Amino acid sequence: MPLRVIFMGTPDFSVATLRAVAEAGHEVVAVYTQPPRPAGRRGLELTSSPVQREAKRLGIVVRVPVSLKGEVEQSAFRALDADVAVVVAYGLLLPLPILEGTRLGAYNGHASLLPRWRGAAPIQRAIMAGDRETGMMVMKMEAGLDTGPVAMTEKVTIGADMTSGELHDVLRDVGAKLMVRALADLEAGTLPLVPQSGEGVTYARKIDKAETRIDWNLPAELVHDRIRGLAPAPGAWCEVEIGGRTERLKLLGSTRAEGKGAPGEILDERLTIGCATGAVRLTSVQRAGGKAIGADEFLRGAKLGKGARLT
Template sequence: MSKALRIAFAGTPDFAAECLTALLGSQHQVVSVHTQPDRPSGRGRKLTPGPVKQLALEHELPVHQPLNFKDDADRQVLRDLNVDIMVVVAYGLILPQAVLDIPRLGCLNIHASLLPRWRGAAPIQRAIEAGDSESGVTIMQMDAGLDTGDMLLIRRTPITASTTGGELHDALAAQGGEAIVTALNAIAEGNLPATPQPEEGVTYAAKLSKAEAELDFTRPAAELDARIRAFNPWPVAWTRLEGEPLRLWLSRTGGQRLDTAVTPGVLLAPGNDCLRIACGDGHEVLEITRAQLPGAKPLAVKDLLNSRAARFPEGLALGASHSPDTDSQTETSA
């Protein structure tokens, strides 16, 4: 068994909590947790701790929630812990070099992409949106750049034609937990070489926004399908149905071509289990298999057609001046 390392952990959302769970099950000692300050949540806007804080409290771990690390008092807290290493995942703060230098062995990041592809805030969703065939996690030695540090360990996972953002998030969170424990074991044994990231292949995963989730049906069916899957469960792709937001949760392309072009965004005759929408050059078809009407729960389109078929007449053009409401969904990027 490798030497036990003293670890400070920094993270905030579910993805990070999954990785913290893996560390707590390892031989290494998590001595403290740094996480974002509690945020207002729910109808009452009550201050609510994030998943990492909740998990830390369950395990009676010391929790620190600095606004940032600009105050030397916050950095002193980390110095006083005398940790070997700091593990950082989806923390939500950019750590200055003065913090990166405090742990004896520096800081490691669990990044949800195959670096240098998809550096930045939303690597999981951007990989699906771009049509990538695989993703993964990279254990990286942190430096002052944006996800530019040397790579220590990589794990890969496929992205299929049906993979959603939520499914890839969960798979990579579990993979990240396994990978960080493996990396720490190797570091404790002095047997984990670092590899600089290649200069070629760098892409940036911009932060997600609700505005970009509105679909443009002049885009190709495959592109729209990828965006719908990528934005499930947040921010959720949407369009406008007679002036009201219609959220689109699941889709497929089917590869059909219409003999006669139809204006993109127009509803075609529905299938048995799907809404069919003309898109692209007007000859392509996007099939929606799960959708959500305003004020209702997401439903399989088969059930929507059984109960609300009149809302989806053939020939109806999707689009009107309206925006989706902004409650009920929570960002899941890592």
């Protein structure tokens, strides 16, 4: 028998799993997502989340509570009489009455190899730390932050120049398929649960604005990992003087390169930049108000050459 599922998610990362669960034949009795947020240049338009838009397309009832701590919301959740809650990047705290509000509990699709990178920004943190491998896990949720037992894992290699945006898309698709497999085993009563190790615990805290400015006085490997870990959003950045004016330059792609020079110095016509040790070559940048462009196009427009400095 198909499972009665409550789906809980908000961003684009969650949409693939919602679609996959529905296409697998499970009955999604309700979708929980964060309320519409102000958008547009003036913030006057309320925009529904990607999950809400997909649920509407699928004809599924949507609920957008601002909190799940109250008895009214918790009673409404239990009244859905669901077998399981599937949670992927929902963004709201789930109190114990919600975690225990379905017959089989709540299962989370998490984008790391737990217990490494528990928390809010596991994809970005893995790349920024120089990890060469990550993955998706399906975990049974409990009261602690990403501490529950693991049911399924699929590992993913992080390429040397892979950005967080690219890794996001790979893990999104891997996670959708993994959750469908997990629900099939849960339905059959064969889903294993393995407690997480107490060793190797790390936390993926939210990205702080102070982390986004590139410090060229760091070694090249750290600069490269910072740039790709923050791409495309929120985006690493630096400043550069163009035509007598200082501009902010967003850095959206890079690769390790041969070269040696002062930190922040442009070393050649390919936008290779000196670091404390080694160098990185910028492959994609974005000027304020512009679009992402390659190094050649940027250098032609900015009229910068060897010896100019990024700060």
